[in-house]
Amino acid sequence: MKNYIFSQFKIGFLSLLFFTILTGLIYPLLMTGLAQLLFSIQANGSFIINHQNTVGSEFIGQYFSDPKYFWGRPSATSPYSYNALASSGSNLGPTNPALISAVKTEIEKLHAANPDNSDPIPIELLTQSGSGLDPHISYEAAQYQASRIAKIRNVPLNHIKQLIEKMIEKRQFGFLGEPRINVLKLNLALDEEV
Amino acid sequence: MTENSIIQVLFYLTVLLLLVKPLGLYMAWIYEGQPCFVDRVLKPIERTIYRLCFIKPEQEMNWKEYSIAMLVFSLLGTLAVYAIQRFQVFLPLNSEHFAAVPLDLSFNTAVSFITNTNWQAYTGESTLSYFTQMTALTVQNFLSAASGMSVLIALIRGIQRRETTDLGNFWVDTVRGIIYILIPLAIVLALLLVSQGVIQNFKGYQKAKLMQKVEYQEPMTDNTGQAIKDTAGNPITQAKVLTEQVIPMGPVASQVAIKQLGTNGGGFFNANSAHPFENPTPFSNFLEMLAIMLIPAALCYTFGVMVKDKSQGWAIFLAMLLIFLPLMFLTLCAEHRVNPEIIKISDAQILQKNGNMEGKETRFGALNSALWAAATTATANGSVNAMHDSFLPLGGLIPLWFINLGEVIFGGVGSGLYQMLIFIIITVFVSGLMVGRTPEYLGKKIESYEIKMASFAILIMPLVVLLCTAVGLITEVGKSSIANPGAHGLSEVLYAFSSMTNNNGSAFAGINANTLFYNILGGFAILIGRFWIAIPVLAIAGSLVQKKIVPSSAGTLPTNTPLFIGILISIVLIIGALTFFPAFALGPIVEQLMIYGY
Incomplete structure (x- = not known):
């Protein structure tokens, strides 16, 4: 043995x-x-090059809080939002009071940036993503922010809405996943065209 | 649930079902050593390994020898993974200069990877070098999966062969499992994933110029790395402005492919498959989800082929599927709703159509997140594409229950089916008692030795899970890691020890698992959960293989009928439900009542 x-x-x-x-x-x-x-x-990260600058990866979200840009999902990474070196969700449980107050904070931010908008708020704009780096928002979440952007940039609302329509990524092969909009690409297009 | 949700679920199940037979048949050829169309390429590699490693492929092992070989291989693997983490500073491919991984974390990660658990107490992108990810984690993703499959094959031989002690050769089974099954599948999957945007490179972390500067408060630390606090005990922070985003790189696709296929689940990044570089598109998500279930499901067919009665394999598959479907459906329904606590907030109206999105990614939505959660916990995979901790109570209860069914609903590669076969032995025994006949399975008499071993294997898991959870809940060290208050905190501890003991690896990740207490106690729970089951399984194989085949008679209970499938399902559910119901009642069930009860 x-x-x-x-x-x-x-x-x-x-x-x-x-x-x-x-x-x-x-x-x-x-x-x-x-x-x-x-x-x-x-394989190298799907980086987006804009005027010879690497402005980010198509798949890694960036933090936007400036009212003239579309905002992405709230992010739970620390010590700052969309820290690509510390991907993480909030892991707040459904009955945790901290979850409710986090949602309230997001509602306040959205209302403060555009007090006239009384549309129902899409849930993606109030909840933190799983990775903290979610590059997308839903179509509705972009629509919701259109009036704010139009007002601040002083362009017709229609113009912004058309841009959103143009940037929509459909379900893959027509049925997989969810329709969505890439926030970084949308904001780049916004700076370019408006 | 919308029409599109149903289409996606059906598509997923259909593709899975279509692949069960061809892959199952292929795996049976491989393990029976039959000539096969890939021999021309792979046979020379196989022969080289045997020659270089002094493996004698024709040498048969009895159950003790087989167990020793498996234990030796696992022990050496543990030492290697541990050493590589401890010495990563001195090893190549450490572009970010990560320090040695702490002792307790290295131990936990080592045992977790050699047992196919892949519990993630580490944060990949800020702890582990590329070299560690590749030579420690990726390697064990292959080896632990293959050795689980080998144990299953030994058990199948125990049923199939008669009046001998030979169960095959552990090294041959493991080598063939890796070379013929895991590597080819991983290569195909990795390439498909890269095409979708999963990264695969050896570059240092890249910088991107931010469109909008980010201002934030950074906690200040002294030179030992401790946070500096003011007199009131609040951490002192300084304002910082960020103009660049640092984006981690690495050989991700090669690791993600095998972590999904081998029911491993330990991610390259902290957020696992929720991270856009691990899982960038709905199609990559579909592929990864398919890979989770693929081998465990196909092994049922392999079983049928190897015992020369395919209906036996389909019967097991069906039993698993019939437990999987309704529970999966419950999770989907739960997650399709917005948290009522959020709806109650009166400050604003909320557009609810996308369901519970806390901890979920937009590209997957509630549907693909919930479907993944069911698949990854029914099998012992444990990778996540959404944070289970933020699921609604019912949505989180189902994954927890799947894990505590003992990982037999498809389960880990190999380990799922061998544990299901233990449940089958219990089922024929219970049925035998009811009619007063000696129970038998596929012609082999089930006697007291097999039942003793089966009881060993079945009882140890709840015992370890519940005891460790109790310890976690009454000690300060255990409680201090809890992130969410109330009943949900209990669920976090219960989930942690359930996941580790059952070798799943997913988490209610709010819990701070990287502490001495969870790393060490959890490490031992992981080891017991793997080997205290695998060794009795091999003992049963060793006992069955010596028996004669009893010809079936009118009194034999057929094990491929709807009746038998029904009894098997009941036994699995009753054992799983009775043992854990009290614990569930204190955690997710209370929480569900708190939300929906009034």
């Missing part, structure tokens, strides 16, 4: 070494090679 256990340790050690090299080095390197060859933009 002793000999058997010893032999198993030898096999175990060698095969662990072998698989560390195969699945820990060769496999990720091979995938990186293939990924860089076939999908180099995606």
Whole structure:
């Protein structure tokens, strides 16, 4: 039995070494090679270049609090919103008073930025996303903010609404996921066109 | 639930169902060593491993030898993962200069990854170097999954073979599982994920110029890293202005692919598959969700092929599916509603059509988040694309219940089915008692030794979960980690120990799991939950394999009928419900009543 256990340790050690090299080095390197060859933009973070500046990744949300921009989802990352180095949700439970006060704060912010808007507020604008980096808002959440943007930028509301329509990302293949709007792209288009 | 929700759910289930048979058949070929169309490419690699590692593929093992090989491999794996984390400062590919991972966290992560649990007490993007992610975590994602499958295959051989002690060779089963099943699937999935936007590179963290500056208060720290506080005990902060966003990079797709396929679930990033770089689009979400269930579901068919009666495999599959569907449906319904506590806020009207979005991502919505939650907890995967802690009480109860059914509803790769086979042994035993006959399963008599071992395997899990939860709830060290007040706090502790003991790995993540108490006690719960079940399973295999096949007679209870499926489902649900109902009543059930009860 002793000999058997010893032999198993030898096999175990060698095969662990072998698989560390195969699945820990060769496999990720091979995938990186293939990924860089076939999908180099995606593999490197889908960065958006605007006037020679890297302004962000298509998939990593940014924090907007300026009323002239569309705002994204509230973010729970610390110490500041949309900290890409500390992805995290709020993890507030449904009966936690802190959840209710966080929602109230968001309602106040939205109302303060545009006191005339009495439309129902889309739930995405009041709740914190799972990653804290959600790059999207729903179509309704963009529509809700249109009147504020139009007022501050002093452009016709229709103009903003058309821009939103243009930026809508439909359900993938027509049925997967939810229709949505990329906040960073929308704001870039806003600065560009309005 | 809208029409589109139903279409998405049906599409998911249909694709899964279509893949069960081909993949199940393929896996049966691989484990039976039959010649196969991929041999030309993979056989040379397999032979090289045997030669280099002194593996004698023709050598058969009895159950004790098989167990020893598995334990040795796990022990060496633990040491390696532990050492790599502790020494990552001295190892390459540490572009962000992360320090050595603390002792208790390294221990927890090591045992959690070798047992296929992948509980995430670490924060990937700020703790682990690329080298650690690859050579410690990714490697164990393959190895722990493969060794779980090997134990299952040994048990199946115990049922299939007769009057021998040979259960196969652990090394051969594990090597073949990795080379022929996991690696090819992972390569395909990783590439598909990259095409959707999952990153795969070795760059340092990238900087992007923010469109709008971010002003914030940063807590000041002294040179030991402790927060400085003023005389009133409040932390002193300083105003900072941010003009750039630092975005983490890394070889993500290669790890995400195998973490989904191998029911591992430990993420590259803290937010796991809610992170846009792990799961950027609805299609990547679909693929990852499919990968969660794929192998565990297909193994039912593999079982049927290997015992030469496919209806037996389908019967198990059906039993699992019939438990999965209604519970999944409940979670979907719960999460399609907005939290009534939020609706009650009188300051504004709220547009409710998108359901409970706290902790969820816009691109997935309530539907895909709830569907994922059901899939990831029914199987022992444990990756998340939404924060379970912020689910409504019923929505969170179902994942917790799935985990505490013992991870048998598809379950972990290999481990799910071998634990379900233990429930089947209990079921034929109970049925046998009712008619007064010696119970048998697929021609093998089930006798007192098997029942003793099965009881061992079944009783240990609730015992560990409930005891550890109790300890967590009465000690200061346990309670201080709780994030949410009231009944929800109890759910957090219960979920943590349920998830660790059942080797799931998801969390009510508000709980601060990275403390000495949770890392160490949880680490032992993880180990017991894996090996205290796997070893009795191998013992049962060792006992069954020596028995004769009893020809079936008029008195034999057929195990592929609706009647049997019904009894099996009842036994699984009764054991799962009775043991945990009191604990659930104090947590999610109370909370549900608090919200909807008046």
